[in-house]
Amino acid sequence: MFPPSLEPLYERYLAGLPAGVYLLEARVQEEDLKPERLLFASPRLASFAGEESPETLQTVLWNPLRIHPEDRRGFEESIRRLMKENEVWRVFRFERGDGHYLWIKEGLSVLEKSGSRLLLLGLWVDLTEEKEAFAELQTDHLLWLSIFGKAPVGLILYDLEDGRFLYANPYTLKVLGYAWEELRIKRVWEVVPLRFRQEIKENLSWRAKAGRSCSFFYELPLVTKTGEERMVSLLTETFQWKDRRVGVGIGVDATPQLFLERRLAEVAFFDPLTGLPSRDLFLEKLRALILRGARKREHLLVAVLDLTNFREINATLGYEAGNRILKEVAARLCGGLRKSDIKSHFFADKFGLIFTDIRGTYSLQVVFHKVQEILKKPFRINSHEIVLSARIGGALFPRDGETPEELLSKAEAALKRAKESGEDVALYSPEIERSLAEEAFLRSAMVEGLARGEFFPVYQPIVRLSDRRIVGAEALIRWHHPELGLLPPARFIGLAEKTGFISELGDFILRKALEEMSPLVSQNGLFLCLNFSGRQFRETSLPQKIERVLKETGFPPEKFHLEITETTAMEKAERTLAILEKLRSLGIKIVLDDFGMGYSSMKYLVEFEVDKIKIDRFFVSNLLSGEKPRHVVRTIVGLARSVGARCLAEGIEREEELEILKEIGCEEGQGFLFAPPLTLEKFQELVKG
Ligand code: C2E
Ligand code: MG
Ligand code: MG
Numbered sequence: 001m002f003p004p005s006l007e008p009l010y011e012r013y014l015a016g017l018p019a020g021v022y023l024l025e026a027r028v029q030e031e032d033l034k035p036e037r038l039l040f041a042s043p044r045l046a047s048f049a050g051e052e053s054p055e056t057l058q059t060v061l062w063n064p065l066r067i068h069p070e071d072r073r074g075f076e077e078s079i080r081r082l083m084k085e086n087e088v089w090r091v092f093r094f095e096r097g098d099g100h101y102l103w104i105k106e107g108l109s110v111l112e113k114s115g116s117r118l119l120l121l122g123l124w125v126d127l128t129e130e131k132e133a134f135a136e137l138q139t140d141h142l143l144w145l146s147i148f149g150k151a152p153v154g155l156i157l158y159d160l161e162d163g164r165f166l167y168a169n170p171y172t173l174k175v176l177g178y179a180w181e182e183l184r185i186k187r188v189w190e191v192v193p194l195r196f197r198q199e200i201k202e203n204l205s206w207r208a209k210a211g212r213s214c215s216f217f218y219e220l221p222l223v224t225k226t227g228e229e230r231m232v233s234l235l236t237e238t239f240q241w242k243d244r245r246v247g248v249g250i251g252v253d254a255t256p257q258l259f260l261e262r263r264l265a266e267v268a269f270f271d272p273l274t275g276l277p278s279r280d281l282f283l284e285k286l287r288a289l290i291l292r293g294a295r296k297r298e299h300l301l302v303a304v305l306d307l308t309n310f311r312e313i314n315a316t317l318g319y320e321a322g323n324r325i326l327k328e329v330a331a332r333l334c335g336g337l338r339k340s341d342i343k344s345h346f347f348a349d350k351f352g353l354i355f356t357d358i359r360g361t362y363s364l365q366v367v368f369h370k371v372q373e374i375l376k377k378p379f380r381i382n383s384h385e386i387v388l389s390a391r392i393g394g395a396l397f398p399r400d401g402e403t404p405e406e407l408l409s410k411a412e413a414a415l416k417r418a419k420e421s422g423e424d425v426a427l428y429s430p431e432i433e434r435s436l437a438e439e440a441f442l443r444s445a446m447v448e449g450l451a452r453g454e455f456f457p458v459y460q461p462i463v464r465l466s467d468r469r470i471v472g473a474e475a476l477i478r479w480h481h482p483e484l485g486l487l488p489p490a491r492f493i494g495l496a497e498k499t500g501f502i503s504e505l506g507d508f509i510l511r512k513a514l515e516e517m518s519p520l521v522s523q524n525g526l527f528l529c530l531n532f533s534g535r536q537f538r539e540t541s542l543p544q545k546i547e548r549v550l551k552e553t554g555f556p557p558e559k560f561h562l563e564i565t566e567t568t569a570m571e572k573a574e575r576t577l578a579i580l581e582k583l584r585s586l587g588i589k590i591v592l593d594d595f596g597m598g599y600s601s602m603k604y605l606v607e608f609e610v611d612k613i614k615i616d617r618f619f620v621s622n623l624l625s626g627e628k629p630r631h632v633v634r635t636i637v638g639l640a641r642s643v644g645a646r647c648l649a650e651g652i653e654r655e656e657e658l659e660i661l662k663e664i665g666c667e668e669g670q671g672f673l674f675a676p677p678l679t680l681e682k683f684q685e686l687v688k689g
Contacts (some may be wrong), residue, residue: 020045020124021464022061026117030401035062036117043566048104048126050097050167060097061122068093078108082120086110091127103127144275154232154251156188159244160208163187163201166246175253177225187246193229205240208245210496220256236318260626264445266376272322274330282344282352286404289342289354290397300397301355301363302407304415305371310349327389328379336374337345352408364394368425391418395428418492439495445481446492446501450508454480457513461686462529462648462670464481465662470687472527472561474678475513477505497535511548514553514560516680521559523689529561529591531561541576543582550586557587561612565593580608591648605643613640615666621658634664 023040026033038058046057060066067075071092078090087109087532093101107126112119154175157167165183173180176191186202189197204215221229269281277285293300307329311594314322326349333343336520339589342354355367371390378385378518393415401407410428413436414664418426426432449455459473479487496502508531517528538544550557562583580590590612592604597616605613615636622629633649640647649661652671675686 020122020126022057022122022124023111024120024122025063026113026118027110028118031080033083034437039119045124048096048102048124049094054686066095068095082108082110088655100123101128101132113293118395148615154234154249154396155254156247156249156251157189158247158249160204160238160247161245163189169655172251175224175230176222182225193221193223196220204247207247211237231249263264274345276330276343276345276351279344279346279352280373281347282342282354283404283408285342285344286354286407289356290404290407291395292400293356298356298408299358299395299399301358301367302397302411303353303355303367303392304346304408304411305351305353305366305393306393306419307349308391310388311388313388317381317384317386321384324381325379325386329375329388332374333371336370358396360637364392364425364427368392389424390424391415393418393428394426401426432555442492442495443499443501445494446479446505447477448506449481450501454482455505455508456480456514456679457509458679459513459517459683460670461675461683462527462668465649465658465666465669468674469527471668472529473683474529474563474677475509475517475519476531478511493533497533500535502533502535503539506532506544510686511549511553514549517554518555520684521555521689525559526562526687527589528555529557529563529598531563531593534565536620536682537576537579540579542579543586546583546588548587558589560587561589561591563591563593563614565597577608584609592645594650602639605639610643612646612648612668615647615649617671620649620651620657620661620671623657624654630660630664633666635659636664 021040021042022038022045024035024557025037025039026035032569035058038061041057046053049057049060065076067419072178075090075092078088087107089105089107089192091103092107094104095101103126105127107123107125109121110118111121153275155167155169155171156165156172158165164185164187168176168180168183172298173183176183178186185190189200192200207216209353216234218232218234218236219353220232220234222232223229231254232247232251235245236249238245238247241248244380266359269278270276271278286300289298292298302478310322310325313325326345329351330343330345333353337343337353338355340356342352345354353367368390373393374390375390380386393413395401395407395410395414397407400410410433413432414426417432417435418424456478457475458478459475461470462472462474463469464471477489477493479492481487493502496505513528513530513598517526520526521528539545540606546560546562547557549555550560564580584590590608592608592610592613593614594616595613596619604610613636615633618631619636623633646668647666648668648670649666650658650670652658652661652669654673657671658669659674678686
């Protein structure tokens with residue numbers, strides 16, 4: 001119905017207005033315009049005009065009989081102005097189908113002219129309501145009110161001198177809960193809480209006297225009819241109208257927004273899962289206690305608690321169970337510790353605690369005992385009984401620090417140290433700081449060291465037990481640091497795994513060992529064992545990488561033995577399994593290292609196809625202590641057989657151990673009895689000699 005070129009215009013700008021729109025083709029006839037064809041009429045126009053259908057609309061729109069007799073002259077005059085000026089606004093009373101008159105303000109503009117034909121755009125705004133309520137306002141103001149008055153923002157007009165409301169739009173009335181009749185007899189300051197009244201009165205009288213327009217922005221509560229306070233953001237402007245100074249206020253109800261902000265603040269301050277204070281609030285409380293403590297010479301203990309076996313629970317029983325346990329831990333901490341002790345849930349299995357009134361350093365032990373008591377009773381999740389243990393790191397105020405952040409970070413450092421040294425409790429000490437500093441030092445030294453060629457492999461011979469013949473070697477990494485000297489893997493492998501540096505280190509040792517050993521392996525038929533960390537199995541391209549290095553170094557794949565520990569195998573077992581299968585398809589042999597030391601050895605023996613099992617040194621070194629260890633080793637050897645794997649004993653140091661192992665039927669071994677790990681040259685000599 002609307003000409004295509006104008007359709008988007010209507011859709012985008014006009015359809016939503018509280019105004020009627022129409023397009024009319026008209027013909028110039030002498031001094032007059034005759035409507036020819038109504039091309040478009042918006043639904044709102046039809047509703048203004050009454051029950052009219054689009055067809056009948058055309059006959060009533062410009063029909064003088066529908067115009068109030070008093071307005072007919074002006075109505076006709078405006079047509080002549082339109083032809084001259086192409087645009088006109090006129091106000092008239094229009095008789096709706098039901099006999100009622102509407103106050104209409106109509107805007108007309110000429111869109112196109114061709115010969116005697118004109119294309120006109122008409123816009124109708126219904127001012128009836130406003131005209132009735134504000135007879136004294138000019139129609140231009142009424143137009144403004146009519147359009148903006150219906151918007152979802154508050155709009156008020158008020159007399160600056162006596163503070164009376166001159167106008168309030170429906171939105172304002174809805175927010176305040178008043179009918180217009182009730183509000184119009186009130187003064188502006190009567191809807192403001194008592195505590196702000198004086199200020200508002202002063203503001204009004206100041207604006208009344210100021211001879212210019214001045215705008216203000218407020219955030220202030222308004223009081224509704226029921227006495228409730230609602231926060232409003234209000235922009236006011238001042239203007240002169242006839243002999244009056246009038247204030248206009250445009251405002252929005254900010255209460256829902258504020259409510260949301262407050263709620264967000266609460267969420268940030270309290271952990272939604274346990275209801276305990278969050279880490280942020282913990283720090284705030286600590287700040288307050290430090291201030292109090294500094295005044296009263298009070299000592300504080302800041303502790304960070306970490307559940308040691310929570311990750312496995314999460315992994316085996318699921319997050320839902322994990323969450324239930326955390327909730328219960330929180331409840332037990334609240335019940336088992338003094339009310340005045342502050343408890344907080346940081347995240348996952350980390351909790352923060354603050355103890356006041358602390359004397360001496362023994363207290364962390366006391367706290368740990370209490371926590372142990374609290375966790376002693378098993379947690380019941382479905383049919384499972386779970387026993388939790390915890391670790392605690394602590395720092396003392398004022399001894400270890402004076403700001404909340406400092407104390408917390410020191411307590412966390414202590415916890416970290418406890419974790420690494422396998423202890424349950426650690427109180428911060430400068431020594432801890434030193435070892436953490438050393439760690440930081442090693443971290444960067446490793447990176448530089450690799451670039452400077454400080455890392456190299458050594459090779460420990462592997463022998464056939466029956467005749468002590470060297471059949472292979474295990475490559476073991478070493479680091480020669482210029483100042484620290486020769487460092488064993490225990491000093492840096494863990495750290496490298498933690499930082500991810502192990503993958504570069506692993507790449508290096510892989511290439512280096514294969515390059516160095518390739519000739520020996522080919523000439524003497526030896527095999528080479530290489531250790532891999534779990535972290536390296538995160539790279540799904542590991543098999544391709546190994547394959548490439550094997551090719552480039554000319555190393556026979558079947559002589560390459562890849563060692564993994566059970567912990568490696570445990571992490572992401574699915575993915576590891578897929579990687580191992582790929583490696584085996586290349587001809588590579590898989591060796592399960594440190595067998596018996598992990599806690600799921602059997603499971604992996606069943607799931608993974610392994611070619612060799614390395615019996616951990618622990619079992620070997622116990623062999624001479626009695627019957628039992630012997631039985632265990634015998635069982636391991638039997639187990640290996642049953643899955644088609646060979647057996648190797650690690651850490652053989654004595655002839656007696658060798659004899660027992662031979663008798664049990666273990667095929668291979670390595671240990672100081674035969675040779676320690678050797679440099680390449682020494683190893684070559686040994687093999688050739
Ligand atoms: P592992 O793979 O179980 O290596 C055997 C460890 O036992 C070696 O320690 C070796 O020197 C030591 N050893 C050998 N024979 C005897 C003995 O008769 N008595 C005693 N007491 N010890 C013996 P090392 O070289 O210090 O390596 C420690 C661990 O570091 C290795 O244990 C392995 O898990 C890891 N590692 C070493 N090199 C690498 C590597 O290149 N990559 C990865 N990811 N880990 C490595
Ligand atoms: Mg090994
Ligand atoms: Mg081992």
